[in-house]
Amino acid sequence: MLEKLLIGGGRVDEAGERIRLTLPPTSNRVYADAQLDDYHPSAPEADGRRVTLAHLTDFPPRRLTLRARASHLNPAGTLGFGFWNDPFSLSGNVLAAPNSLWFFYASPPSDMALVDGVPGWGWKAATLKAGHPPRLLFLPAALAAIALTHVPGLGRPVMTAARRAVRAYESLLEDVPLTDWHDYDLEWQSEAAVFRVDGVERLRSPAPPSGPLGFVLWIDNQYAIASRAGKFGFGLCPVLEEQWLEVEGLKVE
DSSP: OOEEEEETTOEEEEETTEEEEEEOOBOTTSOOEEEEESSSOSSOOTTSOOOOGGGOOBOSSEEEEEEEEESOSSOSSEEEEEEEOOOBOTTOOBOSOOOEEEEEEEOTTOEEOOSTTSOSSEEEEEEEEOOOOOHHHHHHHHHHHHHHTTSTTTHHHHHHHHHHHSEEEEEEOTTSOTTSOEEEEEEEOSSOEEEEETTEEEEEESOOOOSOBEEEEEEEOEEEEEOTTSOEEEEEOOBOSOEEEEEEEEEEO
C-alpha cells in the first residue's frame, strides 16, 4: 500500500488513474516534498523520514510501469520513480550505504558524478549498488571520508576511491523531454535491471541492488553534490513557481 509523504506544502492529488505530485513556490530555506512510497510506517515520526530496513520490503523480481510527464523541462530540485533504500536524512547525514534503481532527475547545482561520461545532473535511468555493510561500520567510514574531502588536496582522491567502492550504471535521457508524456518500464531482476522508455531499451544494468528496497515516486527541491573534484554537500533549491510531476497507469508487480 502506498503512503503519502507531504512536507513544506507538497501536495498529492489523485483523479482516477492519474496522480499529480505538486510543489508550491518555495524558498531555499524550506524543504518541500510530495511523495508516494511503500516504506514509511502508517504513523511516521514527526520529521516524516525515520525509516529503517524493517520498512523496506521490495526484492527482485519487480516490474514498474507508468506514464509520466512534468510541468517543466528543468524543474528545480529532484524528481523520479523507482526503488531505493532512503539512505540520507534531510540534514545530509549518511544513514546507510546507498542502493537504488530508478528513473531519476536532478537539477544543478546537483553534481553526483558516479559514471564516467555522464554528467552529475539531468534526467537518467540509473542503478547504484553499494551493498549492505553494517551501519556501525559504514557510518564512521562515510563521515570520515566526507570530512577528508575538505582537506586541501584530498577531496579528489577520496571521491575517486568512493566511486570505485560502488557499482553504478547510468544512461542520460537527453531526448526524453520531461514535459511530454512517455511510457516508462523498469524491470528489476536479480542479475540485471532493464529500463525502457516508449518500448525502447535505454539501460541494461548488470549490477542492480539485491534489496530490500522501497518504492518511491516523488518531487522535491533538494540538491546533492558528490563531484569528481571532491566536493560534497547538500542543500535546497528555490522553487520560483508551482511545479509538478504527473503519472498515470502506475503498476508495481
